[in-house]
Amino acid sequence: xxxxxLNQVVGQAIAVTLENMAFMEIAPVQADTEVPTxxxxxxxxxxVLEPFQGEVQLAATTALLRNVIEVVHAFPDEAVVExxxxxxxxxxxxxxxxxxxxxxxxxxxxxxxxxxxxxWDLPDCSEGxxxxxxxxxxxxxxxxTLVGDGFFAG
Amino acid sequence: MKRIVIADDSxxxxxVIRRCLEIIGLGEADMVExxxxxxxxxxxxxxxxxxxxxxxxxxxxxxxxxxxxxxGSPRLTDLPVxxxxxxxxxxxxxxxxxxxxxxxxxKPISPATLLKTLEPLMQ
Numbered sequence: 001x002x003x004x005x006l007n008q009v010v011g012q013a014i015a016v017t018l019e020n021m022a023f024m025e026i027a028p029v030q031a032d033t034e035v036p037t038x039x040x041x042x043x044x045x046x047x048v049l050e051p052f053q054g055e056v057q058l059a060a061t062t063a064l065l066r067n068v069i070e071v072v073h074a075f076p077d078e079a080v081v082e083x084x085x086x087x088x089x090x091x092x093x094x095x096x097x098x099x100x101x102x103x104x105x106x107x108x109x110x111x112x113x114x115x116x117x118x119x120w121d122l123p124d125c126s127e128g129x130x131x132x133x134x135x136x137x138x139x140x141x142x143x144x145t146l147v148g149d150g151f152f153a154g
Numbered sequence: 155m156k157r158i159v160i161a162d163d164s165x166x167x168x169x170v171i172r173r174c175l176e177i178i179g180l181g182e183a184d185m186v187e188x189x190x191x192x193x194x195x196x197x198x199x200x201x202x203x204x205x206x207x208x209x210x211x212x213x214x215x216x217x218x219x220x221x222x223x224x225x226g227s228p229r230l231t232d233l234p235v236x237x238x239x240x241x242x243x244x245x246x247x248x249x250x251x252x253x254x255x256x257x258x259x260x261k262p263i264s265p266a267t268l269l270k271t272l273e274p275l276m277q
Contacts, residue, residue: 098240
């Protein structure tokens, strides 16, 4: 039951964020979807500070981030620089993470998030269970990972 | 509205807010961007401003502190402050509106939500 609810909340948080920010739709990952790695993508992490200790991670291909930037900023692809890719990924993570916790936690439960940090080589701060969701947007992969027992309790 | 200050540490988030404001018909306003609360406060002191749209979670000075400074300033106290945050919940919303926030909106915002919120100020 709890896993079903988490599935639903994660899917909804990503869908609403991408739809509102960039008019893009998510879909389940396909065999030919380009999966984000340190070679073709970027990863961002954000700590959950309260009511439990955990982490939300988001990885995306740079091609996907470029597409989103093109829609949000109306920038031509060649004008996109790395700082914009980092900022976009961080803001996507911030928005998805907040939405996810708002929907997942009881209504009266407040929570506190850290600031997003971008990088594949950041040290692991969080411990406990983890689970990843692989999705695709316009043939490009997006992976959301939740770390911390608080996400899976109950 | 002639001047709107948008505070968020993410350039992406500031652009999304700017776009939403443009879509709801406020594109002619002078939109001034700030990457944190302290910068926003400086921008607010420069010229009369009609609206402040701010994030909560920012470095240097967060949105809640900015709200408290604005509401504590005799010159700025009447300025409507809309908080746009990824860390909103009913308890936080009550806390922020008690301090003086005009509205608290959850990210991602949409033009429709923003229009509904700002309609009373636009008339």
